[in-house]
Amino acid sequence: MIRLSTKGRYGTRLMLNLALHHNGGQKATILKSVSDQEEISIRYLEQIIIPLKINKLVKSIRGAGGGYILARNPADIRLSEILHALEGSCCLVECVEDDEYCERTPSCATHEVWEEASLMLKNYFENISLEDLVKRVKKKSRKKA
Amino acid sequence: MIRLSTKGRYGTRLMLNLALHHNGGQKATILKSVSDQEEISIRYLEQIIIPLKINKLVKSIRGAGGGYILARNPADIRLSEILHALEGSCCLVECVEDDEYCERTPSCATHEVWEEASLMLKNYFENISLEDLVKRVKKKSRKKA
DNA sequence: GCTATTTCAACCTAATTTTATAGAAATTAT
DNA sequence: ATAATTTCTATAAAATTAGGTTGAAATAGC
Numbered sequence: 001m002i003r004l005s006t007k008g009r010y011g012t013r014l015m016l017n018l019a020l021h022h023n024g025g026q027k028a029t030i031l032k033s034v035s036d037q038e039e040i041s042i043r044y045l046e047q048i049i050i051p052l053k054i055n056k057l058v059k060s061i062r063g064a065g066g067g068y069i070l071a072r073n074p075a076d077i078r079l080s081e082i083l084h085a086l087e088g089s090c091c092l093v094e095c096v097e098d099d100e101y102c103e104r105t106p107s108c109a110t111h112e113v114w115e116e117a118s119l120m121l122k123n124y125f126e127n128i129s130l131e132d133l134v135k136r137v138k139k140k141s142r143k144k145a
Numbered sequence: 146m147i148r149l150s151t152k153g154r155y156g157t158r159l160m161l162n163l164a165l166h167h168n169g170g171q172k173a174t175i176l177k178s179v180s181d182q183e184e185i186s187i188r189y190l191e192q193i194i195i196p197l198k199i200n201k202l203v204k205s206i207r208g209a210g211g212g213y214i215l216a217r218n219p220a221d222i223r224l225s226e227i228l229h230a231l232e233g234s235c236c237l238v239e240c241v242e243d244d245e246y247c248e249r250t251p252s253c254a255t256h257e258v259w260e261e262a263s264l265m266l267k268n269y270f271e272n273i274s275l276e277d278l279v280k281r282v283k284k285k286s287r288k289k290a
Numbered sequence: 291g292c293t294a295t296t297t298c299a300a301c302c303t304a305a306t307t308t309t310a311t312a313g314a315a316a317t318t319a320t
Numbered sequence: 321a322t323a324a325t326t327t328c329t330a331t332a333a334a335a336t337t338a339g340g341t342t343g344a345a346a347t348a349g350c
Binding site for chain 3: 210
C-alpha cells in the first residue's frame with residue numbers, strides 16, 4: 001500500500017506531543033506521559049525516538065527528572081525532517097533517492113511519475129512545522145468547546 | 146515507510162507493458178513476455194493481475210493464443226484506478242478512507258495532514274493515464290537514439 | 291471431418307522468505 | 321530506587337517462489 005508506517009504516524013504524534021508541552025524547552029517530557037496521552041506503547045515509543053535523537057530533533061535527559069525535549073523550537077522543526085528521520089525518506093519508492101537501487105531507472109517511465117509524486121509530497125511536508133500542527137490542535141479544541 | 150508496495154509498482158509496469166503492446170486491442174499479450182521484458186517473476190505477475198481483472202481493467206483470454214488485453218483504451222485508464230485496484234486506496238493512511246479505523250480521528254491534528262497529502266496524491270494520479278505513460282516511454286527512447 | 295492428443299496459458303493453492311511491528315526482559319546511569 | 325536505554329524474542333504482514341489444475345485452441349491420426 002501507499003501507506004505511512006506506524007513509525008511515521010506515531011513518531012509525528014510523539015513529536016507533536018513534545019511540542020504541545022514545549023514551554024520554551026525548560027521541562028523534559030517523559031515517554032510515559034506521551035504513552036498515556038497518545039495511547040501508544042511506551043516500548044514502541046522508545047524505539048521510535050531513537051532515530052529522532054540520532055537526527056538531532058530531540059534531546060534526551062537521562063536519569064531522574066529526565067525525559068525528552070525538542071532540540072529546536074516547534075516552528076523550526078518541519079514534518080519532512082521528522083518523516084525523513086523515521087522513514088528514511090519522504091519518497092514513495094526507494095529508487096527516487098537511491099540512483100543505484102534499480103538499473104531500469106533511466107528508461108523507466110513509471111519511475112518519473114513516482115519521482116514527481118514524491119517531490120510533491122516532500123514539498124508539502126517541508127511546509128508544515130510542528131508549530132503549525134500545534135495551531136491545528138488548538139483550533140480543533142476551540143471548535144469542540 | 147511512505148512507500149508504494151511492489152504490488153503497486155510492478156502492477157503499474159505490467160499495465161504499461163500491456164499498453165505498449167495494445168494495438169487497438171486485437172492481440173493478447175502473455176504474461177511470459179511481460180515477465181521477460183520487465184524482469185518480474187511470472188508467478189508474481191499472475192497474482193498481481195487478479196485484482197486488475199476483478200476491477201475490470203484487463204480482460205483475460207484462456208488457452209493457446211490467449212493472454213491479457215486492456216479492457217479499455219490506454220487513454221481511458223488512469224493511474225489512480227490501477228493503484229486503487231492494487232493497493233486498495235491511494236491514501237497514505239488507513240484512517241483517511243475508513244472513518245471507524247481510529248477513534249482519535251476527530252481530534253487528531255496529524256490526521257488532517259495525512260488526509261490533505263493523500264488528496265494531493267490522489268488528484269495527481271487521477272490525472273495520469275496509461276497513454277500519458279506510453280508517451281513518456283517514447284520520449285525517453287527518442288532521447289536515447 | 292471427427293475424435294484424441296498435445297500444447298499453451300490462465301488459474302488456484304500452498305509454502306517460504308523477508309521485513310515490520312510489538313513487547314519483555316535485562317542493563318545502565320543518576 | 322527510579323527512569324532511560326539496550327538487547328533480545330515473539331508475532332504479524334508483505335513479498336516471493338513453487339507446484340499443480342483447468343480450460344481453450346491447435347494439430348495429428350484415423
